[in-house]
Amino acid sequence: MSQTNNNAETEAAPVKKANERPKYGPPQHRGGHGRGRVVEKAVNFGPSLRRLLTYLRPEKLKLVLVFLFGIIGVALNVYAPKVLGRATDVIFSGAIGKLVGDALADPKLQDALPAVCAQLGCDPANPTKADVLNLMDFMASQPQGVGGSMPQMNSQMIDMLKSIDFTPGVGIDFHRLALIIALALGLYVVSALVMGAMGWLLNGIVQRTVYAMREEIADKLDALPLSYFDRQPRGELLSRVTNDIDNIAQSLQQTLQQMVQSVLMVIGVVIMMLTISGWLTLVAVVTVPVALVVVTQLAKRSQKKLPAMWAATGELNGQVEEAYTGHALVKVFGRHREVEQIFDQKNQELFEATFGAQFISGIIMPAMGFIGNIGYVAVAVLGGLRVASGTISLGDVQAFIQYQRQFTQPINQIASMANLLQSGVASAERVFEVLDEPEQTPDGPEQLPVPVNGLVSFNHVAFSYEEDKPLITDLSLTAQPGQTIAIVGPTGAGKTTLVNLLMRFYDINSGQISLDGMDTTAVSRAQLRSEVGMVLQDTWLFYGTIRQNIAYGRPGASEEEIMAAAKATYVDRFVRSLPEGYDTVIDEEGSNVSAGEKQLLTIARAFLADPTILVLDEATSSVDTRTEVLVQKAMNALRKGRTSFVIAHRLSTIRDADSILVMEHGDIVEQGNHQQLLDKKGVYYTLYQSQFAGPTNE
Numbered sequence: 123m124s125q126t127n128n129n130a131e132t133e134a135a136p137v138k139k140a141n142e143r144p145k146y147g148p149p150q151h152r153g154g155h156g157r158g159r160v161v162e163k164a165v166n167f168g169p170s171l172r173r174l175l176t177y178l179r180p181e182k183l184k185l186v187l188v189f190l191f192g193i194i195g196v197a198l199n200v201y202a203p204k205v206l207g208r209a210t211d212v213i214f215s216g217a218i219g220k221l222v223g224d225a226l227a228d229p230k231l232q233d234a235l236p237a238v239c240a241q242l243g244c245d246p247a248n249p250t251k252a253d254v255l256n257l258m259d260f261m262a263s264q265p266q267g268v269g270g271s272m273p274q275m276n277s278q279m280i281d282m283l284k285s286i287d288f289t290p291g292v293g294i295d296f297h298r299l300a301l302i303i304a305l306a307l308g309l310y311v312v313s314a315l316v317m318g319a320m321g322w323l324l325n326g327i328v329q330r331t332v333y334a335m336r337e338e339i340a341d342k343l344d345a346l347p348l349s350y351f352d353r354q355p356r357g358e359l360l361s362r363v364t365n366d367i368d369n370i371a372q373s374l375q376q377t378l379q380q381m382v383q384s385v386l387m388v389i390g391v392v393i394m395m396l397t398i399s400g401w402l403t404l405v406a407v408v409t410v411p412v413a414l415v416v417v418t419q420l421a422k423r424s425q426k427k428l429p430a431m432w433a434a435t436g437e438l439n440g441q442v443e444e445a446y447t448g449h450a451l452v453k454v455f456g457r458h459r460e461v462e463q464i465f466d467q468k469n470q471e472l473f474e475a476t477f478g479a480q481f482i483s484g485i486i487m488p489a490m491g492f493i494g495n496i497g498y499v500a501v502a503v504l505g506g507l508r509v510a511s512g513t514i515s516l517g518d519v520q521a522f523i524q525y526q527r528q529f530t531q532p533i534n535q536i537a538s539m540a541n542l543l544q545s546g547v548a549s550a551e552r553v554f555e556v557l558d559e560p561e562q563t564p565d566g567p568e569q570l571p572v573p574v575n576g577l578v579s580f581n582h583v584a585f586s587y588e589e590d591k592p593l594i595t596d597l598s599l600t601a602q603p604g605q606t607i608a609i610v611g612p613t614g615a616g617k618t619t620l621v622n623l624l625m626r627f628y629d630i631n632s633g634q635i636s637l638d639g640m641d642t643t644a645v646s647r648a649q650l651r652s653e654v655g656m657v658l659q660d661t662w663l664f665y666g667t668i669r670q671n672i673a674y675g676r677p678g679a680s681e682e683e684i685m686a687a688a689k690a691t692y693v694d695r696f697v698r699s700l701p702e703g704y705d706t707v708i709d710e711e712g713s714n715v716s717a718g719e720k721q722l723l724t725i726a727r728a729f730l731a732d733p734t735i736l737v738l739d740e741a742t743s744s745v746d747t748r749t750e751v752l753v754q755k756a757m758n759a760l761r762k763g764r765t766s767f768v769i770a771h772r773l774s775t776i777r778d779a780d781s782i783l784v785m786e787h788g789d790i791v792e793q794g795n796h797q798q799l800l801d802k803k804g805v806y807y808t809l810y811q812s813q814f815a816g817p818t819n820e
């Protein structure tokens with residue numbers, strides 16, 4: 123025992139293997155796709171991402187186009203604020219022009235102007251911007267002011283006015299303003315169109331890619347051996363084929379689109395910021411690492427609390443589910459008080475765990491906002507000073523603040539894209555795991571002889587489902603064409619296993635199984651299986667009419683053939699009593715037909731298929747007594763002229779078999795016909811006695 127444990131541990135420790143992934147990670151439905159959901163990490167991120175990207179290879183040209191569209195869209199988008207800044211400048215200089223004009227119109231200044239202008243060399247009636255600046259310079263040098271009217275000029279104001287493009291007396295140039303705003307709007311519209319086209323292209327790329335992936339996995343599922351499906355919980359596999367592929371599509375689409383946009387946006391914005399002011403850019407950029415550090419610290423803290431939250435949620439859900447499914451039980455035994463207590467306790471635990479985790483993750487956004495706002499304040503103050511000193515225009519500062527906003531947004535996006543990509547790659551990894559599973563051994567190239575006689579033989583066959591648990595070690599048997607071989611024995615003896623091996627649902631470890639002397643591995647599985655008809659304990663009927671269900675046995679069967687099969691297997695009698703006859707639709711649960719009648723239908727189906735070999739595996743076990751006799755008769759009709767393997771619990775039903783095999787623990791312990799085995803007074807004898815002496819053992 124300890125030996126195997128050690129082995130398992132040493133194997134598990136060093137290398138990261140995909141199957142070490144925790145089977146039940148963060149439950150998808152709880153967090154949804156929202157922000158609170160923590161990303162499942164890929165086990166081998168790099169290699170898996172590269173492999174995922176190889177799926178995009180056929181779309182290379184289109185991807186280049188996507189990238190080009192991205193560049194154009196982002197460039198237009200990024201240029202627009204700069205244009206809008208010009209609009210602000212036009213308004214600002216118009217306002218200043220108006221103000222200056224009003225100031226010049228002051229009567230006292232008008233009186234003094236001709237004299238001053240004569241001195242400075244300007245036209246007092248129509249002074250230009252340069253004249254005004256000169257005038258202001260002059261006034262600044264006159265401590266008592268000119269004409270006692272204008273306030274003391276300070277040099278900073280003059281500096282500011284110098285950088286503004288105004289004409290004294292002329293107000294806002296609305297025509298120019300309209301043009302600029304139209305241009306900015308145009309830029310935004312074209313940018314949106316281009317980005318839309320990019321998204322559309324990308325959607326095509328991604329959908330084609332996952333389409334190919336789905337095809338591949340469908341083919342793979344066909345080629346996987348049955349043993350793989352035994353190992354794999356159905357739900358898990360289903361989720362790989364559906365959820366994971368959806369997740370891949372979603373994360374590919376979003377990461378590709380937003381990654382391209384965000385990265386280009388950051389680059390474009392930084393370039394535009396630099397054209398405005400190096401210093402301001404520095405201030406804006408510095409806030410980013412600060413914000414990142416704060417966010418990662420907070421996120422780490424909240425992530426630490428999440429496992430506790432999931433655990434608590436899981437327990438609570440389990441508790442609720444148990445209490446509800448066992449509702450009647452809880453009531454009957456008067457346990458609701460206990461159930462409530464446990465619920466309260468679990469609920470409290472969940473409250474505490476969730477509170478911590480959600481509180482911290484709730485802080486993240488405000489913290490980011492705070493840091494961002496400090497950045498804005500810094501830029502606004504610095505920018506304002508620069509406008510005052512005339513080094514930057516007001517419009518540029520306005521554009522800059524807009525850039526600053528555009529700059530932090532894509533950085534946040536890139537961070538969340540990283541998470542999305544992680545989860546996409548993790549999903550891809552799970553899909554790849556399926557794709558990498560070893561496939562069943564390829565089919566043999568030979569053809570079965572026509573017609574097949576039905577001579578079946580097992581020669582020293584050894585087989586086990588699990589390597590370390592031998593089941594069948596050395597089994598040989600021969601069934602002559604047309605013979606009925608009955609197999610009896612306790613549950614778990616390996617009876618069904620024999621059938622599985624004959625059908626090649628599983629590959630044997632050693633020995634040989636042959637049909638008409640031909641090794642069954644030499645021919646294709648499809649051909650082999652087409653020679654065998656099976657009727658099992660669980661009847662398998664699909665949603666459809668009775669006629670369709672019977673016809674499933676042989677595609678293309680004529681109405682007469684279907685009727686003949688139905689009559690031969692006693693189906694016809696009960697179908698006629700149904701109001702809609704053969705057009706009666708078998709619903710999902712098949713509740714309109716009894717278990718025995720359903721079994722009759724599967725027998726009719728097998729009859730129509732007309733196989734050489736017949737397998738009846740406990741076909742009467744779940745049949746109601748009312749139809750059992752009919753089923754028995756139908757099966758006898760079906761067996762005629764075929765090599766038949768009949769597995770049965772009730773020994774009375776196989777008394778007339780040509781040969782009876784008694785199995786125990788994967789071995790045939792006795793073999794002979796009914797009389798011979800009774801005479802032997804061995805296992806069969808005891809079994810037979812127990813069934814007829816006491817109450818039936820079923």
Ligand SMILES: Nc1ncnc2c1ncn2[C@@H]1O[C@H](COP(=O)(O)OP(=O)(O)O)[C@@H](O)[C@H]1O
Pocket residue numbers: 352587588593611612613614615616617618619620
């Ligand atoms: N798919 C499987 N994987 C692993 N073990 C299996 C599988 N099917 C059956 N077994 C095991 O093999 C043994 C024989 O099973 P089976 O042939 O179904 O018995 P029965 O004689 O009742 O039909 C049992 O111990 C059973 O647990």
Ligand SMILES: [Mg+2]
Pocket residue numbers: 617618619739
């Ligand atoms: Mg069985």
